[in-house]
Amino acid sequence: MFFTYLRRELRRRRKAALVVASGLALGIALVIVVSSVSSGMNKAQDKVLQSLYGLGTDMTVTKAAAAQTGDNQRPNFTFDAKDGDSDEKQSTDRVMVQGFQTLASSTVAKVAEQKGVADTVGGLNLQVMKVDGQFTRGQFKQDPGSQGQKGQGGGGTGQPQGRVQGGGADFQVNSYSVYGTDVTKQNLGPLTTSKIxxxxxxxxxxxxxxxxxxxxxxxxxxxLALGDNVTIHGTKFKVIGVSTADSGDSAANLYIPLKRAQTVAGMKDKVTTVYVKATDSQQIDAVKSTITENISGTTVTTSADLAETVSGSLSTASSLASNVGTWLSIAVLVAAFLVAGLLTSSAVSRRVREFGTLKALGWKSGRVTRQVVGEAVVNGLIGGVLGIAVGLAGAYAVTAISPTLSASLGSTGGAGGSGGGTGPGGPARQAASKTLDIALTAPVDATTIALAVGLAVAGGLIAGAFGGWRASRLRPADALRRVE
Structure with missing residues (x-):
């Protein structure tokens, strides 16, 4: 009897039911779109942070570089003087650590001993600047008729007159980054953000x-191809693999074993960055405090610290999605629930004769209330289905368009010296000058769908509560007053 009456009433009041369902659908669709876009923002930000951190890394330990002034900031290049007319090519390079001071390799073990630390690995971030080219001797061009003769009346000097043409210096500067990785622990560090x-x-x-x-x-x-040789500061290395960064931006141009990197740079038993994995991701702040307190002179940077330095359109869009979008969704939902409740209550008012007659026939107030609530819940579920369909369509449209957002990475406390670190994996690898372009997607997960269903049921119950309360107050005498 309940479902028969329910089906008949919904069919008879299709327009009213559609209005209520449409209002709820609008609010639910907006919640799905905002939730999916926010999820896409988080994934986009994760891609940005992964370009600085290795997968599984919770924090990094570095030591800020001391401030330098004057010519100490600039690398010096010295070239040999060549005798005679030699135009031989000359080449020299410098291996530098920028943005950080080096730490003793023993620091890696000290960090590993701290409470809450699950694993650590050290890395050496290097920047190589190579200058090569050649000096070319200029050619002397004698002016026509300028040969003077000694002792003649013209008072010539005996020296040919003319000028030097051509010559000069043609040098090219090639700068690239090198990361020394601990090959015995390849589950942490920047190389893990790339695939071979x-x-x-x-x-x-x-x-x-x-x-x-x-x-x-x-x-x-x-x-470069597999098997080719690459020369780094006079040492030839054989290319054994080619890696592609997951985020589209690599941590370094070249990766070599840590010990060999220390040898090339003349930094025996030195690292620039310690990558740390915590035993519990919920205790990262506590681990950070412990390391900072027990290992003086170091800077501990977490992903949360880095997230605060991300600016650009990604940051702006993220703020809009989390603030304006969230509040807008709440406002639309509240409005949809109120409208649904008022429309249901109004519909009950128009059914006074019907409900009064049913009560006169023996229906209890509870049965009338359940009938009204049942109709409202069905309207809510219909609105939920429509809202999920519209929301999925909106999320799909965002993903299909894939608007490109830019993310600028600002410097943190780990970057100092000459404008921030340029080596891989540090807290501010390329300071504020580093910009990434990220394609925005709007993924919809099962949690979002479950939230939509819950909102649909909640909307139906709220609307039913309005109408049920109104219906429970009707008396059979009310129906008689409406009889004409």
Whole structure:
């Protein structure tokens, strides 16, 4: 009887039911779109942070570089003087650590001993600047008729007259980043944000081997292939693999074993960054405090610290989605619930004769209330289905369009010295000058769908509560007063 009456009444009042369902659908659709866009923002920000951190890394430990002034900031290059007419090419390079001071390798073990630390690994971030080219001797061009003769009346000097043409210096500067990775622990650090697309990665036995993994973009630019040799500060390394960064931005141009990087840079038993994985992701702040307190002179940076430095359109869009979008969704939902409740209550008022007659026939107030609530819940579920359909369509449209957002990475306390670190994996790898373009998506997960269903049921119950309260107050005598 309940479902028969319910089906008949909904069919008879299709327009009113559609109005209530449409209002709820609008609010639910907006919630789905805002939730999915917010989720896309979080994923986009994760991509930005992954370009600085290795997968599984919760924080980094560095030491800010001391401030430098004057010529100490600039690398010096010295070239040999050539005798005679030699135009031989000359080349020199410098291996530098920018943005950070080095830490003793023993710091990695000290950090590992701190409470709450699950795993650590050290890395050496290097920047290589190479200058090569040649000096060209100019050619003396004698002016026609300028040869003077000694002792003649013209008072000539005996020296040909003319000028030097051509010559000069033609040098090119090539700067690239090198990351020294601990090949015995490759589950932490910047290299884990890339996938090996050609060749192989390092073996655990290659702690001091002259082998290199090149970033795909850098390999394409320099036309490097597997088996080729790359010279870093006078040492030849064999290319064994090519990696492609997951986020589209690599942590370094070249990766070499940590021990070999220390040798090349002349920094024995030194690292620039310690990558830390916490035992509990909920205790990262506590672990950060412990490391800062027990290991003086270091800067501990978490992903939350880095997230605060992300600016650009990604940050602006994220703020809009989390603030304006959230409040707008709440406002629309509240309005939809109120409208649904008022429309249901109004519909009950128009059914006074019907409900009064039913009560006169023996229906209890509770049965009338359940009938009204049942109709409202069905309207809510219909609105939920419509809202989910519209919301999924909106999320799909955002993903299909994939608007590009820019993210600028500001410097943090880990960057100092000459404008911030440029090596991979540090808290401010390229300071504020580093900008990434991220394609926005709007993924919809099961939690969002469950939230939509819950809102649909809640909207129906709220509307039913309005109407049920009004229906429970009707008396059979009310129906008689409406009889004409």
């Amino acid at each position: 697309t050609e060749g192989r990665t390092f073996k655990a036995s290659e702690t001091n081997a002259k082998v290199v993994v090149a970033d795909a973009s850098y390999a394409k630019e320099k036309k």
